[in-house]
Amino acid sequence: MLDPILPFSFYQKSAPDLAVALLGCPMVRRIGDQWVGGIITETEAYTEDDEASHSFRGMTARNAAMFQKPGTLYVYRIYGIHFCLNISSGDEGRGEAVLIRSIQPLWGIETMRKLRLWPEPKPIKGLCNGPGKLAQALAIDLSLNGVWPGQKSDLQLGPATQPVEKFSCGPRVGITKNVERAWRFQASTHL
DNA sequence: CGACCGATTGACT
């Protein structure tokens, strides 16, 4: 587990600001009595006025967590087979969130490898570098949807030990609307 | 109610 964890006030930022602030932060997930995870390296921001966002057409049963208090986890199923992890941002009642796209795996790599069904040794690089892969490696599913990542939670985030000084912006991946909005953020240094 | 599509991935040509 992490100590300290990110406080509520950390999440009280606009989605793009939070997306940048989360770069370099550790994220861990409890698997049995073990904690696995790594450092966040890539994020994307989504807001209510954004056609590419699930919250664009208002609150539904699926996206309700986006409108809950900052920090609340929003997990949804994509293409019927994968899960994506998001973190609610902005004020409560606003449908904003940050998609966690990639982490640098650091802790419990063997456990994550098993969860990803990797019998053979492969480059660690491909273990968590994508929202679906990340969710599989950390066993993220709908049981985490709506959860606030606190001290007692099975998923926790902490302040960056070594803040990210350089990052790049670019178009978000896999969307067809608002493609000109460069709200994908990637840490430049591999930490 | 049915058709279509999506904040993805991995296997295959």
Added chain:
DNA sequence: GTCAATCGGTCGG
């Protein structure tokens, strides 16, 4: 480069 896997939201009849 193409394509299937397969769930739930959205839109049209």
